[in-house]
Amino acid sequence: MRQxxxxxxxxxxxxxxxSILKLAGFSGFTSWxxxxxxxxxxxxxxxxxIELRYPDRPEPALVLIEIESYPDADVDRQVFDxxxxxxxxxxxxxxxxxxxLKPKGHLQANGTAEQVxxxxxxxxxxxxPVIQLWDIPAEQxxxxxxxxxxxxxxxxxxxxxxxxxxxxxxxxxxxVTDDARRGALLAVTEIFAGLAFPGRRFANLFGGPTTMxxxxxxxxxxALVEARSTRSNxxxxxxxxxxxxxxxx
Numbered sequence: 001m002r003q004x005x006x007x008x009x010x011x012x013x014x015x016x017x018x019s020i021l022k023l024a025g026f027s028g029f030t031s032w033x034x035x036x037x038x039x040x041x042x043x044x045x046x047x048x049x050i051e052l053r054y055p056d057r058p059e060p061a062l063v064l065i066e067i068e069s070y071p072d073a074d075v076d077r078q079v080f081d082x083x084x085x086x087x088x089x090x091x092x093x094x095x096x097x098x099x100x101l102k103p104k105g106h107l108q109a110n111g112t113a114e115q116v117x118x119x120x121x122x123x124x125x126x127x128x129p130v131i132q133l134w135d136i137p138a139e140q141x142x143x144x145x146x147x148x149x150x151x152x153x154x155x156x157x158x159x160x161x162x163x164x165x166x167x168x169x170x171x172x173x174x175x176v177t178d179d180a181r182r183g184a185l186l187a188v189t190e191i192f193a194g195l196a197f198p199g200r201r202f203a204n205l206f207g208g209p210t211t212m213x214x215x216x217x218x219x220x221x222x223a224l225v226e227a228r229s230t231r232s233n234x235x236x237x238x239x240x241x242x243x244x245x246x247x248x249x
């Protein structure tokens with residue numbers, strides 16, 4: 001499930017980061033650009049780095065998105081590490097969205113981290129908001145009108161029976177006219193439903209058995225995202241080395 005969740009989260013960041021930012025309380029931005037395919041350190045990829053444009057700001061803002069299944073003790077350290085990497089790469093401190101999908105015992109992410117030198121004379125640290133999906137009412141997302149929020153609904157707070165809640169999710173997603181996007185949204189929602197309701201299967205609601213690894217629809221959607229990211233990275237490298245690239249290339 002961890003690999004399934006990771007792939008689902010990364011697909012949602014690449015395809016619906018604007019919805020995630022809305023979930024985190026961001027507003028007023030006119031556009032966003034996904035930068036998360038950028039490698040900022042050897043063997044280290046961020047969950048998501050988003051560039052935001054605001055009408056009243058000349059420079060774009062950066063938002064670091066980190067998504068974890070459970071609030072284990074390592075979450076804050078990972079966010080802090082990635083925050084430091086973004087600072088080193090861009091020389092800007094990004095806003096942070098730390099999104100936790102499901103509670104686990106008494107563990108929690110505090111949204112703070114600090115490192116201290118052996119002598120105690122030097123300290124570096126940071127703080128950021130933590131969003132726990134189980135604290136958010138499901139109706140808030142269902143009534144929003146943004147279909148990009150729907151895959152998160154199974155993990156939010158609701159008194160409705162799971163079949164009823166997920167049925168409403170399917171109804172909303174089925175309004176999407178693009179077949180590939182609709183299929184991917186259904187598959188991701190089913191994966192998160194499995195995380196929210198372990199041991200339950202909802203294949204009848206989502207149109208048949210799908211798993212993240214074996215779903216042809218989702219694999220195709222992921223392949224498209226990865227291809228676009230690869231093309232974008234190659235174009236940036238060529239542009240930085242040889243100047244502007246002709247549009248036909």
